[in-house]
Amino acid sequence: MRIATAKQTYLADEALIRTRTQMAWCGVLAASLVAAPFVLDSYWLYLACLVLINVASATGLNILTGYTGLVSLGQAAFMSVGAYTVAWLERNTGMPFLLNPLLGGGVAAAVGMLVGIPSLRVKGLYLAIATIGASIILHFVFLNWTSVTGGARGLQVPPASLFGTQLTTYFQLYWVFMPITVVMVIGAANLFRTRIGRAFIAIRDRDISAGVLGIPLLRYKLMSFAISSFYAGVAGGMWVYFFRVVSPESLTLADSIFFLAAIIVGGMGSILGAILGAIFMTLVPEVLRYAVEAASPYVADAGSLLSPIRTIAFGALIMLFLVFEPQGLAEIVQRIRRFFHLWPFKK
Secondary structure (H helix, E strand, O other), rough: HHHHHHHHHHHHHHHHHHHHHHHHHHHHHHHHHHHHHHHOOOHHHHHHHHHHHHHHHHHOOOOOHHOOOOOOOOHHHHHHHHEEEEHHHHHHHHOOOOOOHHHHHHHHHHHHHHHHHHHHOOOOOHHHHHHHHHHHHHHHHHHHOOHHOOHOOOOOOOOEEOOEEEOOOOHHHHHHHHHHHHHHHHHHHHHOOOOHHHHHHHHHHHHHHHOOOOOHHHHHHHHHHHHHHHHHHHHHHHHHHHEEEEEEOOHHHHHHHOOOOOOHHHHOOOHHHHHHHHHHHHHHHHHHHHHHHHHOOOOOOOOOOOHHHHHHHHHHHHHHHHHHHHOOHHHHHHHHHHHHOOOOOOO
């Protein structure tokens, strides 16, 4: 009896310490997010805004691919749907600025549900090809529905306006994008504490068994597509307010591959993985750019090598993580946490 009581006390103390540690790290993260725009220059604020957009979209893709097991190469297309929706609303209606990304996410969710219909019959590579086909169809629509999308020229978007103030600087946009992305990440983290999230995981682990247990596969697969596409649509809305223009060539298949690479590198089936992967993959081109600039005195036409080097680096990163660390950066972080937690007791 005493041993059992001591064990329960120990476990309770461990849980309390873990909770306090998590709260402390959340406080540090919140303080960092608030302080960032005051210490970063304009260029790094530009990257910070881009990271926030990519984190939102990668989190949505991780819900679909990492947690539900449905491979998609159409995330950029769903972002385009949200971007075009927001651009059209901003140009033609008087809708409030903060409502437009939500409507863009809603339209993208509806399109995502249509694209997700084949997921009941096909999966894996076949589903990935189906999403590529949907991306090609959407690109055709963007290119030829000129009365809405502007055709090949695309749409110019006026600056976002909040309480009568135009948001034209990266500093101002950061304070809009950061809360939106934080809410979306928290929402995704809490989703998997619900019945819906647990159904997604069951479908990923063994969809046939999930169906036998009474989980309606089509309903939950379409729901996963809808939620993922909603995240992409909201990210696309932020993207169009950030760049102020959208065209059929703005978000392409290469961007979909970028987001898939981000969740692979960060760690599929992990909210932390989506965040780390989006940050890592967004900053890799900047590291390469600095490396190319450093090599330019010694290598002729070093600047022209940046684009192919970036493509090779993305491909190499995907291969290396798949082979040597399939669970991504999130697993590396967990190992570091476990090491320091046990470090005082190591011999």
